[in-house]
Amino acid sequence: MAQANMSQVLSNRAQEVSNATAANPMWDIFSDIWSPSTNPGGYVNVGVAENGLMHDELLKYINTKLDLPAKYLTYNDGGGGSNRLRSVICQFLNRHLHPVTPLEPEQLVITNGVSSAIEHVSWAFADPGEGILLGRPYYGTFIMDLSQRFQSKVVPVNFDGDDPLGPEAAEKYEKALLDFQKKTGRRVKALMLCHPHNPLGRCYPRDVIIELMKLCQKYQIHLVSDEIYALSVWENTIDQHPPPVKFESALSIDPNGIIDPRLVHALWGMSKDFGANGIRLGVIISQHNVDFQNALKGISLYSYPSGISDHLTALILEDANFTKTYIEQNRRKLSDSYAFTANYVKGHGIEYAPGCNAAFFLWVNLGKKYRELHPDVSEDEDLGEKVMQQLLNHRVFLASGALFGSEKSGWFRIVFSHPRDYLEEAMKRIIIALED
CATH class of the missing domain: 3.40.640.10 (Type I PLP-dependent aspartate aminotransferase-like (Major domain))
Known part of the structure; x- marks a missing residue:
């Protein structure tokens, strides 16, 4: 018996999601995360809203308390x-x-x-x-x-x-x-x-x-x-x-x-x-x-x-x-990590949205910087898509402003709530991707 066409088997809504999922690189990124020792060629993911700054402290607490x-x-x-x-x-x-x-x-x-x-x-x-x-x-x-x-x-x-x-x-x-x-x-x-x-x-x-x-x-x-x-x-x-x-x-x-x-x-x-x-x-x-x-x-x-x-x-x-100690320490680490990331992009002449004091994000205009570095790029070219491909080519993932309904092209969200060595690797790759 000939295999049925899956578009005929699934509901229209399920087929639409299936097609979108097949085209989404996130699943490959999640399964191929960078580690300096075990996977140096993996993706550095600063696109997903996760806070890894306090994992050690939380795990230490959980592993001494959990008795179900x-x-x-x-x-x-x-x-x-x-x-x-x-x-x-x-x-x-x-x-x-x-x-x-x-x-x-x-x-x-x-x-x-x-x-x-x-x-x-x-x-x-x-x-x-x-x-x-x-x-x-x-x-x-x-x-x-x-x-x-x-x-x-x-x-x-x-x-x-x-x-x-x-x-x-x-x-x-x-x-x-x-x-x-x-x-x-x-x-x-x-x-x-x-x-x-x-x-x-x-x-x-x-x-x-x-x-x-x-x-x-x-x-x-x-x-x-x-x-x-x-x-x-x-x-x-x-x-x-x-x-x-x-x-x-x-x-x-x-x-x-x-x-x-x-x-x-x-x-x-x-x-x-x-x-x-x-x-x-x-x-x-x-x-x-x-x-x-x-x-x-x-x-x-x-x-x-x-x-x-x-x-x-x-x-x-x-x-x-x-929880009081945890929240206070987490806030100090987030403040420090934000300062490092904002100073890093500022030092490389990248525009960002200032005045942050909450969550894990720096909203940056990588499209503008890419055009400054590559003035021959066509005015009609979608800079968000262009920069996104450059970032993926250099095995670093950020969330594009297009996914956030940004009113202007070329903006990206950097998640800075990562240990310093991981964040430094991400920032280096971002700069290299823009310059390439």
């Missing part, structure tokens, strides 16, 4: 996380996010990572074809998380040279909302923030969040604040413009007179602040929307966190002394 009780081999307290863990996360985030109303366990649903949490938000708030606002540049995987399986429509917000985190932001979001609704006849149902921002590495000022809340109230749409980098805020010692803004959670703003509290939600997880992407543990926080909480419980089977991750996270967060 038998109940974590069962379904325990259900798909939304154990009662113990939800209580521990409440205590931990009440100390660090300073919510107006202290968090309570029934207001939290635990998921197997924040990507699952984002998918749940999309499923719960937007029917197929309805919109979710997302400011540019954005965390690229938001697109897949919000739209790939549940068919909501991401509505990119353009800022036309204005600061995406500045006072003009609300009117830009409103314009995008009205344009989408006029063009499609479908409603916008939510506004998604990444706060602190990925890839810009900055925090939204409190007054800007308030204006966005007012916008959401005006159109009765949900505000979802993804605060996965909430504790990865550090001191910028080398550039102060725009002035760094301290982090203030959306949950710390009193909604009275601003927004219906049922429309405000936040996300957090272990991946970034604790450098533990592999633990796969996220949380959806919705303090005032019982219908949303019940809906999440109903689908929690599909994002059931591992019992091992549940127990391990509770162990870590229960230890207030350890």
